[in-house]
Amino acid sequence: MTTPRPAETLASATEATPQPTDWPLWEVFVRSRRGLSHTHAGSLHAPDAEMALRNARDLYTRRSEGVSIWVVPSAQVTASSPDEKDAFFEPAGDKPYRHPTFYEIPDGVHHL
Amino acid sequence: MNVTATPALPLGDDALILSHRLGEWAGRAPVLEEEVALANIALDLLGQARVLLSLAGDEDELAFLREERQFRNLQLVEQPNGDFAHTIARQLYFSTYQELLFEHLAAGESELAPLAAKAVKEVAYHRDHAHQWTLRLGDGTDESHARMQHALDALWRFTGELFEPVEGLEAAPWPTLHDTWTTRITSTLEQATLTVPEGPQRGGWAAGAGRQGLHTEPFGRLLAEMQHLHRSHPGATW
Numbered sequence: 530m531t532t533p534r535p536a537e538t539l540a541s542a543t544e545a546t547p548q549p550t551d552w553p554l555w556e557v558f559v560r561s562r563r564g565l566s567h568t569h570a571g572s573l574h575a576p577d578a579e580m581a582l583r584n585a586r587d588l589y590t591r592r593s594e595g596v597s598i599w600v601v602p603s604a605q606v607t608a609s610s611p612d613e614k615d616a617f618f619e620p621a622g623d624k625p626y627r628h629p630t631f632y633e634i635p636d637g638v639h640h641l
Numbered sequence: 642m643n644v645t646a647t648p649a650l651p652l653g654d655d656a657l658i659l660s661h662r663l664g665e666w667a668g669r670a671p672v673l674e675e676e677v678a679l680a681n682i683a684l685d686l687l688g689q690a691r692v693l694l695s696l697a698g699d700e701d702e703l704a705f706l707r708e709e710r711q712f713r714n715l716q717l718v719e720q721p722n723g724d725f726a727h728t729i730a731r732q733l734y735f736s737t738y739q740e741l742l743f744e745h746l747a748a749g750e751s752e753l754a755p756l757a758a759k760a761v762k763e764v765a766y767h768r769d770h771a772h773q774w775t776l777r778l779g780d781g782t783d784e785s786h787a788r789m790q791h792a793l794d795a796l797w798r799f800t801g802e803l804f805e806p807v808e809g810l811e812a813a814p815w816p817t818l819h820d821t822w823t824t825r826i827t828s829t830l831e832q833a834t835l836t837v838p839e840g841p842q843r844g845g846w847a848a849g850a851g852r853q854g855l856h857t858e859p860f861g862r863l864l865a866e867m868q869h870l871h872r873s874h875p876g877a878t879w
Contacts, residue, residue, distance in 0.1 A: 552672065573674055579773060584674040587681050 554603040555581040557588075562595035565640060572603060642706060644698045648809035649753060651852055652742075653693030654714035657704055658860075659735060660686035661867055665722055678770055682732070685763040692756050705871035709856055709864055716851040717799040719860040723792065726778055726785070730792035733771035737825050738803045740764045741818045746810075772829050779833025786834065793830070794838045801842030802849025 552574040558567035570589040575581035581600040590596050609617055644650065663683035670676035694700040717735055722728045743764055746757035778789040804819040827837050841847050848857070871877075 574672065575674060576777065580674075580777075583770065583773065584678065587677045588674065 552576050555585075555600045556603050556606060557581075557585040558599040558601070559585070559589055560597040562593060564596075567597065567599050575600075578602075642698060642702050644703070645696070646809065647697050647752070648807050649693040649696035650703075651713035651715075651807050652753070653690045653697065653703075654712050655718050655735070655739070656686040656693060657690035658712070658714045658863065659718040659731075660684075660690060661863060662718065662720075662722055662731075663728075666728065671725055679728075682767050682770065685760075685767065689756065689760050689763070693753075696752060696756075701871070705868045709861055710854040712851070712854060712856065712860075712864075714851050714856075715799070715802050716849050716857050716860075717796065717802065719851070719856060719863060720796060720799065721859050723795075724788060725774075726788040726792040727795065729771050729774045729778065730789065730796050732767060733775050733826070733829065734796060734800050734803070736764055736768035736771055737822055738800075738818075740768050741821055742813070745813055745818065775829055775835070776833045779830070779835040789833070790835055793835060797838035797840060798842065798847045799849055801847045802851060805849070805852060807852065 554572055555575055555578075556572050557570045559570040560567045570585075573581065573584050573588055575584050578600055582598055585598050585600055590598065660683045663679050663686070666679045666683075667676070670679055690704075691700050694703045697703060715735075717731060720727070720731055740761060743757040743761040746753045747761050748754075775789065778785040780786070803822070804815050806813065806815050830837050
């Protein structure tokens with residue numbers, strides 16, 4: 530039987546002890562009490578969705594009542610690529626028929 | 642020091658001392674998010690302590706100038722933090738108790754009703770936090786399961802005192818509160834694959850005379866640290 534060298538001991542100890550960094554990253558979206566939509570508030574680490582919600586409540590809402598929180602694993606978010614920006618977002622300003630600006634909005638319609 | 646005889650004093654002492662214990666976690670929690678959660682709970686409890694102690698006298702005098710024998714907090718809340726599981730077990734036992742007691746007080750018409758109505762929402766969150774962590778530690782790894790079970794067992798003998806009638810609140814339904822408490826704790830522990838500790842909660846074997854001013858040994862050191870500055874500079878304002 531050989532005594533493990535210090536380096537090996539260290540390696541196995543590291544494997545056996547999950548590090549806090551194993552906690553995945555979550556993106557937090559908050560809708561404030563009078564807010565109309567959820568806004569990205571920031572991100573945090575949590576072991577699962579339930580704890581992510583609770584952490585988000587502590588970190589981003591200060592427990593104001595009447596707010597709604599969404600948490601999403603960051604890995605689930607697909608982002609547009611900055612390289613494709615032009616093709617994605619260049620507004621077709623010379624094609625006015627693409628923009629629905631020719632309508633009168635009735636008074637009773639909000640948030641359009 | 643003018644101290645009014647009121648149940649606000651023992652309940653305020655519970656909140657003050659547990660708040661101090663949780664404050665000791667600052668900078669030492671397992672992860673940053675948990676650091677914030679523990680500090681949040683500590684702040685809630687300190688807020689409750691301030692209101693409650695103010696009902697009994699001057700909050701600063703009561704916190705900083707009383708001797709150990711004059712404190713009326715439960716022995717449970719003065720227990721050292723230990724490992725994370727010990728802190729969670731202590732919080733689970735206490736928050737479940739505090740939530741039930743405050744629900745009862747909020748429904749009444751005593752001077753404590755307005756504070757209890759406000760605090761019960763905070764305490765529901767504290768209990769949920771402890772519940773969530775009990776599930777994760779109990780049903781986590783072998784190591785976390787063993788630690789959580791050990792913490793629950795170690796603190797069990799302090800739980801009998803929770804249901805000794807508080808002076809001024811003798812009319813509260815203590816046996817019913819105890820039954821509901823046991824049901825809730827049992828439910829959480831079963832869900833967490835843990836075993837409800839065995840052994841008497843009261844009597845010679847069990848601990849608990851904090852309400853009479855008899856405290857465990859670590860409490861003196863807690864007070865020494867908490868009161869040091871005030872006693873070194875009596876009468877100072879800050």
